[in-house]
Amino acid sequence: MKSMMRVGMVVFCVLAVIGLIAPGPASAADAVKIGVIYPLTGGAAAEGRELRAGAELAAEIINAVYDNISMDMAKSQGIKSLGSAKIELVFKDHEGNPTLGADLAKKLILDDKVVGIMGCYHSAVTKTVSAVCEQYGIPMINDSSTSPDLTKRGFKWFWRTTPHDTTFTKDLFDFLKGLTEGKAKGVKAVPKAQIQNLASACEKTEWGSNVSALIESFAKEYGFTVKKSILYAAKSTDLSSEVGSLKAVKPDAMLFASYASDAILMLKTLKAQKAQPKVLWGQDAGFEAPEFKDTLRDDIVGVLTRTVFLPKVASVKKVAGEVDGFYQKKVGHSLSGASARAFTGVQAWAAVLEKAGSIKPLDIQKAANAIKIPADQLIVPWQGIQFATSGEDIGQNILGSGMIGQYQKDKDGKISLEIAYPFDLATANLIFPFPGY
């Protein structure tokens, strides 16, 4: 009994010592709390990790001085107008579940007393979370959800930095059109009849079903034919009948909107069934997740994906290169579309708070509506960040733009994304047609 007590005392002492040496939350009192809701577990956990790492890096740069990064927010500690208050990100995991997301938002607002919210990647979750924010009058900046409908609701407390799927899908069709006009680097004009027939398979939540509808409407506008459009569950374990159905119409281009695990399954199934499209394009998300590249390797050479950030941007944009180098040192790989957008989201938060000079919701709202972040401050290749305050797309960043990348293999056998669109930024000859399996 005595020895038990002794053990207990020792454990107690060790814990006490750990408690004493471990640094407490640094001046937590004056930190500005932002609630960040991401899919940290579940099917999109890989993207969740990316998003979190991107957001954390931005907070780190905001909270300390980094001379080697040519960004305003790296030049000072914390938010100057708030007495150099630091930004504290409070992460929550929504698991891809809209209901859970809304609950977490309430918890963040009521229990954690956050000043604002960021997230949520899945458009379906962003939809419910932004509704909670609207109800409580708490500002939310959305960094990474691309369903166009999100900014079509006339919300007063919702701003979105990333371009949305209307922009991205239009990019795709401009790309296809450019292909027929001989604008793609290293490819002669392709007769339109050769890429006339399209087929799409999109995951069936808010995001994917919207992409599917956009593909239909842009195809009509640009004179292409959608032979088949399929919606499938991102949690599917088997996509063979979906792929069979796509293949049946012998499409020239196969278009996808998929999250990570389903994107991998889709490509594996396409390979197993020896699909032969000439163009294989994915709407970012899963097609850009690091594990997509790591698991499929050579099988994705020639696959196109829309994106907002490619490591190649770093060679064109100085500040992107600096931040990317920092990120690589921390995480071990380059920034992706997800991490770059999360980074930019936190950056937008810092800029808004800097301008507001207060943490009152109304001041933040005013600042967000008036803010303009110039292009040279951003790591993403946009013209800047400025939110629409009127019109159909309220809260949408009107200066954003998208890109299309293509997976290619370099001389060392390394697979990376090359810029394929905009054509004038292309970093390599386009691989066309898709080599097939």
Added chain:
Amino acid sequence: MGIDVEILLSALVSGLLLGLVLALVALGLTIIFGVMDIVNFAHGEFLMVGMYAGLLTAQGLGIDPLLTLPVAGVVGFLLGVVCYFGFIKFLLRGPMVAQLLGTFGLMLFLRYLALLIFGSEDRALHHGLLVGKSFDIGMGVIVSATKLAAAGLSVAAFVAVWLLMNRTRIGMALTATALNRSAARYMGISTERMNALAWGIGGASVTIAGALIVNFWSVNPFIGLLFTMIAFAIVALGGFGSVPGAFFASLVVGLIMEIPGFWDFFMFTFNADWMGKVPMTSFKYMWVYVAYFVIMVVRPRGLFGWKH
């Protein structure tokens, strides 16, 4: 040959292959029910355990996933026997509803235990002798190597179980227990041992199926439910407790799941563009449950059922 015939053949082949894979999943469920009259709701979770066993053994030891089948079999047998002696045995004393809720609880327990240990992420095998391989057997029909192997093993497993049940003493003892528990006991057959054996064989067959399935499907802790539902539909269709019934019903269910493929065939045959607009793939599981419902109404004991 027209593209429509290609689609028809592809759908037929892939439906039959899928059916054979599902047959392997349903086999364990029908054995356990046949011998003990217990509906094992945790069946899909056993499959999940098999999938994790196969995946982790292959990744941990760096061996080909096909070589992990015996490991998964042993894990499944032990899991079945342990579940029986540690849990199911006690349920047998209670009423039917206690047994139902009991295996339901076992399902939740296994599922959340897996969540605790493995996390909710999807995991998949990306390398292996058969992983991702497929070949063209002509006429536009492409067969995936893993599914073909799974189908072959499924046929072998069915033959083996059939032989075991009908040609060996122990199998006859199992059948005797299934038919009349008390009479079998008077003849000196230990009901306890037979029940445990049924759980062991049932568990092993489904975990082996899992280790094979993980070659082409990814696994997460929640995967069990989908397979439990499909296995139930198969067993109900074939007749609870009937081994040949489960086999044929699986083929039927496999073909039912290929309805989108047949739909495409008709679309081309009749050149009906509107048919392409119908989201058939979204409903591929629905037809399975429609069939389940119809068979329940029309012929509750299933196509080959012999128990009431």
